[in-house]
Amino acid sequence: MLSFDVDGPTLWLDDRATGRWSDARGFSIGAYGPWRGTPRILDMLQDRGLPATFFVPGKTIEQWPALVKDVVASGHEIGHHGWMHETFFDHPLREQRAIIERSQEFLERTAGVRAVGFRSPSGDIAADTPALLADLGFSYSSSMRGDDRPYSWGVAGSAGDLIEIPAHWELDDYQQFVYNESPPEPRGLDRIAGTAATFDNWRREFDGYHRWGLCYVLMLHPQVIGKPGRVRALERLLDHIGRHDDVWFATGSEIAEWWRRA
Template sequence: MPATDLNPGAPRWPEGQRSCVALAFDLDGPTGDAMLDGSIWNNPSYFTLGSYGPWRALERLLDMLDERKVPATFFVPAWVVENWPEQCAAIVARGHEIGYHGYKHEAFWTLDADGQRAVMERSAQVFDKYLGIRPVGFRTPSGDWGPDTIRVLMEAGVRYSSSMRGDDRPYLLHAPGMAEPMVEIPGRWEMDDYASLAYHRNPNFPASLDRIASYDTTLDNWRREFDGSHRDGLCLTTLFHPKVSGKPGRIALLESLIDHMHAQGGVWFATCRDVAQWWRDNSASPTPQEAPR
C-alpha cells in the first residue's frame, strides 16, 4: 500500500513523496531591537554575537547542506546583505533561496503602511544592487504583522509568507481588494532553535536553572516533530538561526536531524519558494483564510 494511502486527507507532494520539509534559516546577524535603537553600537559583545552568523556560521551551514544535497531558504535583513555581500551571494551561488526579512529586523506590526512600504522598497533595492535578485518570499522579523502588511507585501511582489502559525500545511491568505492570494507556509516555535539553544546573560533568570537545553533532548524534540509531520503527510519548516545552531558542536544536531529525515524516505526537500509555487499550482490549499487584521 502506498504510504500516502494511510492518510487519505494528506496532501500528495511531488513525485508521490509522503511529506515536505522546507528548511529555513533567519540570517539576522546583529540586527534587531538593539540596532534599531542604536544601543548595539555600545555593546561589542552583542554585536559580535550576531555577526558570527553571516561571518562564520553561514559557510559551515552551506557546506553541510551541500554535503546532504538539501536546498534551503534564508530570510535575510537587507542590512546584513549590505554588510556581508559576499557571504550572502554564496547563498544564491549554491542554489538556495533568499527571502525578505526586513531591513534591520523591524517589528512590522509597529509600523504604518507607509513605514512598511519604505522597508520593503529599501530592501528590494539592496537585494537588486548586491545580489541581482528580487525575492518573492517574506518572513516577518517580529513574528507578527499589522493590518496593512499583506497588501504592502503583495504590492512589493511577495508571493508567499512564512510568518504565521495557522496550520501545519501551506494555506492561502486573501487580502480585501486583491485578486491573487498569498501562500502562507506556517512555521512552529517547536522548530525554532532559539527556544532551546539561545543563551542570554542578562536578564539572568531563572538564576538556578540551565538556559541551554540538553542537545540530546533538543534533537529528540526536533525528530519527534518531523516524525509526526511525516506520518501525517504535512509540511514542516524551520526557524533556525545560523548564529545559534551553526556552531561547531550544534551543527551536529542539524546534521543528525537531516540524516534522520533522509533515512525515513519519501521526503520532498524544497525551498519555501518551490513549496509555495507547487501549492498554488495544485490548488491543494484548504479553504482560503482572510489575512489577519
C-alpha cells in the same frame, strides 16, 4: 523546508535608528552567524545536496554582501526579513513599504535577485501587511503559526495569491538555545536546552508531520544553530529525514508554487 534567519547583529542593536552598536560583545554574538555559522551551514547543505531558504535583513546584506552572493551562487533562496529586523505590527503602512522596498533594492544591487518570500522579524505583522505583500508581488509569507500546512491569504481587492507557510516555536532553535545575560535574552534567563533533548523533540515532531503528510518547517538561526556541535546534531536529524523516500526538501518559493497547483 529548511529555513535560516541570518539576523546577524540586528538582534542586538542598541540604536535601531542608526544601526550602531555600543556593546562589542552583543555585536559579536550576532556576527557569529554571518562570519562562521552560515558558511558552515552552506558546506553542510552542499554535502547533502539540499536546498534552503535564507531570510536575511537588509542590514546583514549591507554588512556581508559576499556571503549573500555565496548563498545565491550555491542555489539557495533569499527571503525578505526586514531591514533592521523591525517588528511590523508597530509600523504604519508607508513605513512597512519603505522597509521592504529598501531591502529589496539593496538585495538586487548586491546579488541580482529580488525576494519573493517574506518572514516578518519576530513573526509580528500588522493587519495590513499581507495586502502590502500581495501588492508588492510576494509569492509567500512564512510568519504565522496557525496551521501545519500552507494556506492562501484572503486579501481583499488583490489579484495576487499570497501563500502562508507556517512555522512554529517548537521547531525554532532560538527558543531552545539562546541565552544572554545583558540584556536578558530570553527575559527569564532560562538555561540553554540540552542538544540531545531538543533534537529528539525535533525528530519526534518530524515523525508526526510525516505520519500526516504535513509541511515541516525548521526555523533556524546561523548564530544559534551554526555552532559546531549543533550543526553536527542537525546533520543527524537531516539524515533521519532523508531516509524517508517520500520526503521532499524544498525552498519556500517551491512550496508556495506547489501549493497553488495542488
